[in-house]
Amino acid sequence: MAKRTSRRRAAKPRVSPLAHIPFRNIQIPFPPVERITQAEVETLHDASMQILEEIGIAYMDDEALDLWEKAGADVDRTSQMVKVDRTMIMDLIGKAPSTFTWRARNPQHDVIIGGNYIAFSPNGGTVFYQDLDTERRPGLMSDYEVFLKINQSSGVVHFAGEQLIVPHDVEVSYRHLDMGYAALTLTDKAFMSQAHGRIITKDAVDMAKIVFGDDYSDGERPVVGGVINASSPLRYDDRMIGGMLAYAEAKQALIMTPFVLAGAMSPITMASAVTQQNAEALSGIAFCQLVNPGTPCIYGGFATNIDMKTGSPAFGTPEGAWAHLVGPQMARYYGLPFRGSGGLNTSKVADAQAAYETLWSMWPVVLGHNNFMNHCISWLDGGLVASPVKAMVDMESLAMFQRFLAPFEISPETLAIDKIAEIGPGGHHFGTDHTQARYSTEFYANILSTRQNQQTWALQGAEDAATRAHKLWQEVVTTYEKPALDAAILEELDAYVAKRKEDLKGVELYR
């Protein structure tokens, strides 16, 4: 009686529709698919070295040029071009760790980077928000929080995320502080942040230090990091160099990603695009080692092609798939982890195109043993738009990959020859003890797909996947649970943000 009353009072909290999918570090149980031969890897390597030795890379920042000059590189102060010979490049990139652990505030959410591991990271750098009720509009802080809550609720997403969406309703001078604060308090997953110049990046490092209690600056246990884009072709700008300097000085993680679209930022052939990408990524990684040897760096690849009809970037293409296989072949040659991108597409809505282009990104990323799959969820329209509807479409495939890459168990128990004999020809196995013992766990339990018959589906509203996804993300956000954070840490974090907001009043920062 008392029990029944108490049950009524404390209404059972609703469970997240993603609750059944565990968090785990995923290892790929087969060798990578290699699109080119080892001899061809060496040909691309040689060509890249030729670029670095004879053409050079522009570093648009005096501090960077000083560092290169001091190291003995051939630096032209007028053109800002830095030429480095292959011995120096190979020596420097050899200092970067091959594998490392990206620490999360909750140690159970630590992420292993490198080897045959693959980590899934959410959307970054998107400007607009869109869902089925909300037409495309500039992102807001409330949207950013929605995406953080989705990422925290999902076992398949390994990172809280970085610039999930740009919150236009927050002042630029302290936008990064509010974003970092939200990521560190609303989630307990690994923390990515922006790398937009020295000030913003240094704040991310300092906030992470408060939360983690130390800075894990041995290079093998970073607590924060971010994406650096080369301003391809052949160029690192001052904003990105500021980010590289600030993260490398603290020995935090850098994801060095040239922005190469074949036919625009590089010659049109994919062989050339991945070679130029290789030169740019290696140069950036070498620079970070110059700043602080042992800084954990991920070799980033974003190479895809331009759509020659519209001049727009094309995502989820066969040529982009090549780059997702050849890129990590190059990274493995240098003993570096590789980053690719998983949710890429150019569709305006979460339709069939969005889904097939996304799978044309995710599959090559997984098969090529990319160690870090960025932009895994929410992307639409070439990365201009973040959509929680698309997030649910992507989440289904990510969860399927988690299952696909799990062990395929072969044992007398799973072979079950005795059950085949017992049922014999023409029978069915629905009711056997073997089936009954396993029916709720043996197969991946889908979150979005429907397998109802057509009549039932029609009676329930004939909803397509996008419509169901729109309901699903709202359910995920409603059932979100905020992870605990020590009160003293929270207080210190609050104080830091308040003080820095004062410091930065009126300071013009990178957007």
Added chain:
Amino acid sequence: MAKRTSRRRAAKPRVSPLAHIPFRNIQIPFPPVERITQAEVETLHDASMQILEEIGIAYMDDEALDLWEKAGADVDRTSQMVKVDRTMIMDLIGKAPSTFTWRARNPQHDVIIGGNYIAFSPNGGTVFYQDLDTERRPGLMSDYEVFLKINQSSGVVHFAGEQLIVPHDVEVSYRHLDMGYAALTLTDKAFMSQAHGRIITKDAVDMAKIVFGDDYSDGERPVVGGVINASSPLRYDDRMIGGMLAYAEAKQALIMTPFVLAGAMSPITMASAVTQQNAEALSGIAFCQLVNPGTPCIYGGFATNIDMKTGSPAFGTPEGAWAHLVGPQMARYYGLPFRGSGGLNTSKVADAQAAYETLWSMWPVVLGHNNFMNHCISWLDGGLVASPVKAMVDMESLAMFQRFLAPFEISPETLAIDKIAEIGPGGHHFGTDHTQARYSTEFYANILSTRQNQQTWALQGAEDAATRAHKLWQEVVTTYEKPALDAAILEELDAYVAKRKEDLKGVELYR
């Protein structure tokens, strides 16, 4: 002046939107992804042999039982169970060719089966038709012709197709004659047909003989063939055995495909499902060799899981993906070509779910080196529905695979280091002679995807992929061109069909 007039008179025929995609036999340029070890392959082999030796397979046909008995198998006439020891099984399947060429009426459309080749075959066995203007309804002969025209127009589809859709408006007693006639006259691609009992199958062989002039019965150049499904678990029924006998007697192609849904027709574990599938497929292939040694057989895999929430088959799942990798590992162990399925999904409409489940079928099929990918286009709702809208969604990915599997060219010309030097840092490559010479051919040119900016897309009607696909398939059908056929052959074919329609009046055939 005269030229202008003549131009006006002879309006230029509209070109198929698929015209730029060539027909070619596709080779996979990297080794297969192997989900289990070679030792595990042998474990599954042993377990399968145990099934064949100790449990047996039911053959529900006296002629089949006679053949097995004569060969020395252990036949139980009451239960119809046939037990065969592994020596006999291995000896028989060793007689099947490892590779063969499935001849097409147009020799340029011949299809190579086996090795590292992969062929794309359209939907089969679907009952309902659906497009964006037409709600789901039973298929008609006119629908069947639409699908034939689409397949003929597409360079990526290797087969005319078999039972693309059931034409319910044609009398059952001569339905197969009208279907075969349409396939052989509206297309010049490789001819698949039904294998539903002796009469229907024999008619397909005889019609093919008329068109091809001979029967190519050396086993390495079949001109017709079809899919045999084991009525799993552990059973071949009289209908399928009739098909096996008629095709094998003419040494035409048989695609031996157990219908195993884990948790229903086999134990729930995928290890068990693929082992049972192996036993059933090998038994059927061995039987065909018993009928006629050297008959070309494709080892078919359809294993996937049951959705334990609804009891429906689940397609495009991680467990189905395993089967698409492990199945061909088994087939390679026996030196046999393997058939998987590419367009599988359970969605009711051509939405995101249809697309991601489809890519969750196509990618594993390609990666596992399935040699024959069936149901590549048009499938919806677990194969109940054929939709030309979905056909266009699938065609885009098939064309992308054709490109993805093409050579990745590395040469001084494609590396273009001189162009990287010429443009230097911060420039762009749009206008270089290198780009200009290649811009129309370097990248896969999409047929369905849009990469317009959002404003243009919105102005043009904000059409999602399905809406565009609905327009596209109609354009494909409008621009379809009927392939030429020798008048004498056509006359003979007409006479055959007319005569057989008389012969079969009132005869009850398999539907």
